Structure formats: C-alpha cells, structure tokens
Amino acid sequence: MSYITLNRANYYHNLDILSQKAGDKSKIMAVLKDNAYGHGIEIMAGFAKDFGITKVAVKNLSEALAIHHLFEEVLILADQSCFQVFAQNISMSVHSYELLQKLPKDMPIHLNVDTGMRRDGVGLDEVQKCLQYILKHKLNLKGVFTHYRSSDDLNSEFYWQRELFAKVKSEVRYFVEKNSLSMPKFHSCNSSSLLRSEMFDEDYARCGIATFGYCAIDPLLGLFDLRPVMTLWAERLSSRYIKKGEKVGYGGVYESPKSQIVSTYDIGYGDGFFRYDGLGELAFCDGKTVIGRLSMDSLCVEGEDEKIRLIPCAQELAEFFKTISYDVLSKLSTSIKRVEESF
DSSP states (O other), X not given: OOEEEEOHHHHHHXXXXXXXXXXXXXXXXXXXXXXXXXXXXXXXXXXXXHHTXXXXXXXXXXXXXXXXXXXXXXXXXXXXXXXXXXXXXEEEEEOOHHHHTTOOTTOEEEEEBOSSOOSSSBXXXXXXXXXXXXXXXXXXXXXXXXXXXXXXXXXXXXXXXXXXXXXXXXXXXXXXXXXXXXXXXXXXXXXXXXXXXXXXXXXXXXEOGGGGTOOOOOGXXXXXXXXXXXXXXXXXXXXXXXXXXXXXXXXXXXXXSSOEEEEEESOOGGGTOOOOOSOSOOXXXXXXXXXXXXXXXXXXXXXXXXXXXXXXXXXXXXXXXXXXXXXXXXXXXXXXXXXXXXX
C-alpha cells in the first residue's frame, strides 16, 4: 500500500532557520492548513508542539477542533461559517465588515486588512469602522494582519505593502490605547517575506510552505537550506516481461523500445498524484521513469523494485507539470497512510 513518510529532523531544521530569522521560535505561527499542506495535520501538529511552537493556523473549524488542545492559539484562516465561540484559543480570521457583524460577543478574532492583495480583507478605509464595531460589541480582538501578494518576487511591491501595513498598525495602536483595550498581535509575513526580511519587528510570522522544505522566493533575495519533510512511496502490485514493440497502458502511447521488465505500483491520479498523459519523460530522483499513461489507481515503471519513491522532492514534479510545490503536496489524498520516518 502506498504511504508517506515524514522526516521530523528536517521539519525541525526548517523551523530553526525560520526561528533564527524571526528572532525566536515563539515568533513563528506554523501554518498547518489543508491537512498541513498534505503532510497530515495531526502528526505535523504533534511535531510542531514538540518543537515548542505555541501558535498555529489552519483552514477551517474542523482542523482547529482536531488540534487546538495542543496549542495556546489556533487561527482559522478561511472558514466563514463559524458563528459561535468553541474555545478561547480558537480565533477566527475576519475578512469583511459583513462577517464582523455576524459574530457573537467575546469571539476571538484577527482582523485581516487588505493592503494590496485584493483577494480578501477589510479595506484601509474600513479599519476605523471595524474597530468601532469591535469596541461596541465587545469582540475579542487578538490580532491584526495582512498578506503580501509578491513576497516571492524580485520587485518593490513587498515594501509598498509593508508601508501600508505600518500605517494600519499605527492606527490600530492609537485606537486601542485611547480605549484602554488589550493590544492585538500584528503579523504580516509569510515564509518568503520572513526569509527576505533584514529585520523582523512584528509579533510573529505565519510560516507554511518553508516549514515543509520549499520556498519559491527569487534566489537573488536569498538562498536557504530548506529540506523536504515528505517522501511519497508506492509499492509494487505486479511485474511482467514486455517485448520490444509491445505497448503499455491506456491508448498504447508507450511503445517499448526494448525487451524489459515493467512493474505496476499502487498509486494514481485517484490518490491525488498528477495525471501524466504518457508524453514527454516523467523521471524521478531515483532515476525511475513512468511508462505510459497514469491510471486512476496505478502507474507503471521499468524494473521490479518492491517500492519506489514518487516524491522525494515536490519541486521537481511541480516543474514538470508547470505548477508549484503547494499544488503537488496539498492534493495528496488523506487516505494515504502518513508515518514518521524511522532511521
């Protein structure tokens, strides 16, 4: 049966790099959304807790409820249907004034301010209105944040958004002090923006993909020794001897150039692996090349190894399919067993 192994040492290595950039591990909010980017939210939450991470971010309430007992705070990033307080350490991201009006008293919230992403968040001209509503209706403002649209890229947009958020922070601080409220935490950096920052001066950074060993940041902005945490393995279902000229798989797109042994392994696009059309040459780090089209539940490879590594490095697969590592990792089915790598 196909399975995923997770390297705890590599995860901690990546967290060490990010913690050094931020100043301390207490300034890292580990992002575990979308099943920890495909790695498995419960096992990765355990790794994060053991490292000393106290704050994490998740996609929705279901993920938050699964792991909130492990952390001081769990921030829900993308669930807009939670209208009751489940626990004081579960916070809701508020992306609009309309959502703010639906939330009950004492709801722990982080206000998302749009500084240029133009995807979600309240407008710069709505911040004061939101603060007044929070004060009047006694919501628990635990954080204020934004998100950078181009922190990976070699341009000045990161600095433009950072300046806008600096103004937001000043506005919020003034309001909070004037009304004798608790000061919220400010956070804007994702993985790339933290790594490219020369001086980190916020309460914490929300780091996701870099904790798992990947970062799309322009190399001119920095090179970092991040190490992949996940390895995807497939196990052999069967083997057969193929003669020269025989065709393999759907459509017969692969015609064997020689007599060889071909084996079938137990993973396909139904497991969240990319559907390969059999054209070009899809080769893996171990030198294995996929033969013919991928099936829903299987693929074929030359040789007869008992198991093969399909994802030792998601970036290489992402480049072949002209996508990004996030896409490769997060698509993997939750039905694939995930275990800690043993040495």
